[in-house]
Amino acid sequence: xxxxxxxxxxxxxxxxxxxxxxxxxxxxxxxxxxxxxxxxxxxxxxxxxxxxxxxxxxxxxxxxxxxxxxxxxxxxxxxxxxxxxxxxxxxxxxxxxxxxxxxxxxxxxxxxxxxxxxxxxxxxxxxxxxxxxxxxxxxxxxxxxxxxxxxxxxxxxxxxxxxxx
Amino acid sequence: xxxxxxxxxxxxxxxxxxxxxxxxxxxxxxxxxxxxxxxxxxxxxxxxxxxxxxxxxxxxxxxxxxxxxxxxxxxxxxxxxxxxxxxxxxxxxxxxxxxxxxxxxxxxxxxxxxxxxxxxxxxxxxxxxxxxxxxxxxxxxxxxxxxxxxxxxxxxxxxxxxxxxxxxxxxxxxxxxxxxxxxxxxxxxxxxxxxxxxxxxxxxx
Numbered sequence: 001x002x003x004x005x006x007x008x009x010x011x012x013x014x015x016x017x018x019x020x021x022x023x024x025x026x027x028x029x030x031x032x033x034x035x036x037x038x039x040x041x042x043x044x045x046x047x048x049x050x051x052x053x054x055x056x057x058x059x060x061x062x063x064x065x066x067x068x069x070x071x072x073x074x075x076x077x078x079x080x081x082x083x084x085x086x087x088x089x090x091x092x093x094x095x096x097x098x099x100x101x102x103x104x105x106x107x108x109x110x111x112x113x114x115x116x117x118x119x120x121x122x123x124x125x126x127x128x129x130x131x132x133x134x135x136x137x138x139x140x141x142x143x144x145x146x147x148x149x150x151x152x153x154x155x156x157x158x159x160x161x162x163x164x165x
Numbered sequence: 166x167x168x169x170x171x172x173x174x175x176x177x178x179x180x181x182x183x184x185x186x187x188x189x190x191x192x193x194x195x196x197x198x199x200x201x202x203x204x205x206x207x208x209x210x211x212x213x214x215x216x217x218x219x220x221x222x223x224x225x226x227x228x229x230x231x232x233x234x235x236x237x238x239x240x241x242x243x244x245x246x247x248x249x250x251x252x253x254x255x256x257x258x259x260x261x262x263x264x265x266x267x268x269x270x271x272x273x274x275x276x277x278x279x280x281x282x283x284x285x286x287x288x289x290x291x292x293x294x295x296x297x298x299x300x301x302x303x304x305x306x307x308x309x310x311x312x313x314x315x316x317x318x319x320x321x322x323x324x325x326x327x328x329x330x331x332x333x334x335x336x337x338x339x340x341x342x343x344x345x346x347x348x349x350x351x352x353x354x355x356x357x358x359x360x361x362x363x364x365x366x367x368x369x370x
Contacts, residue, residue, distance in 0.1 A: 005191075012187045020183035034185050041190045042197060043264060050265060060265070067264050067271045073353045103179045106172060116268075116360035125176040138267025138361065152169045160166050 008045055015058055016041070018126055019065045025122030026069040028111035036072060040065040055135060062128070062136045066119055102163075109159040117151045124148055205255070212248040216241050229310050236303035243296050250285060254278075269361040276354045283347040287340045294336065298328055 019040055024033035043064050051060055110118055116137065123133045130148070134141040167175075223237045263274035301324050308320055 008191075009187055012190065016183055016185075016187075030184065034183055037183050038185050038190055038193055042194055045190075045194055047265060050262070063268075064264060066268055067266075070268055070272060070357055071275055073350055099175075099178070102175055106175055106179075114360050115357050125173055127177075138269055156167065156169050156172060159172055163167070 004048060008048065011044060011057060011061065012041055015061050019061065021126055022065050022119065022122045023069060025110050026118050028107055036068055040068045043068060059132050059135050066136055069119065070115065105162050106159060109155055109162055112158050113151065113155060120147060121151045121155055208251055209248060212244045216244055228307055230307050232303040232306040236300040239296050239300040243293055254282065269358055272354050272358040276351055279347050279350050283343065286343050294332065
């Protein structure tokens, strides 16, 4: 039991930030991202005995995180949320700096992508190797490269058009 | 104008940290376990108690007609069906290996699960309602001998009125809400499923 707890603690420390980024990129708000991250690690704990060494632990955790995010459906559409900017800015300082505004704009732009695009680009931004992303997303590496190329282009366009507004 | 590399640099500089610690997650695991145990306990123990009560009534009370025993059996059958289905669905969702499968398979699994729940909550509910109506009709035979004429008529009118309200107001409302909620979920899942389709790399540019 304590071995399992130690392993779980190690997994949490090694992966929680990256999982959080994925959830944050997916949902676009920190509260939901924290909830989803918690839910992911609860599922990791519940399924720890099912890990079969067929992939890296981080890949396995990412897979659980992706599936947890995908099943997170809301009635109200959260695409391109306007509250997003405000919540990110409020969380930091009273006077948002230029950098914080750019970060808020980046999250707003990611929120305008489709669900699978959000997941993939968040991992690309976090520099997860392509082979690992392909395994997590369950698509071939060739297909992934095509998708990444498209998503990068799309995100850059959205970001720049949002910046101009 | 920013290029993708600049956007990536921006991302890597910010890194918001999660507001949830390891201890919080561990605490949630413990509280979820006990909340779940409680929920399962009530979801299975309440129908079980009702079933035991009904069996006890049919064994100790000497009903005048066999139709009442049949009515009690139908109600017990309905309760068993509902409880078993709830527990099976819960087990399927919590023990499923689908969480660890590829996203498209997971989404496909969720779609199927939602559709099954939709059928259970709507179409199967009509069968359940018909069975309960039949049970009341059978019980009315006993009431016919036990009650005075006007009491019997009042009983029948009340039951019929209640069934009509349930069927034409509550059930219709419930089915409409449930259908639109689950339909929205299924459509969302379908949309996401399409996004994870493995395309031929030669198609893209």
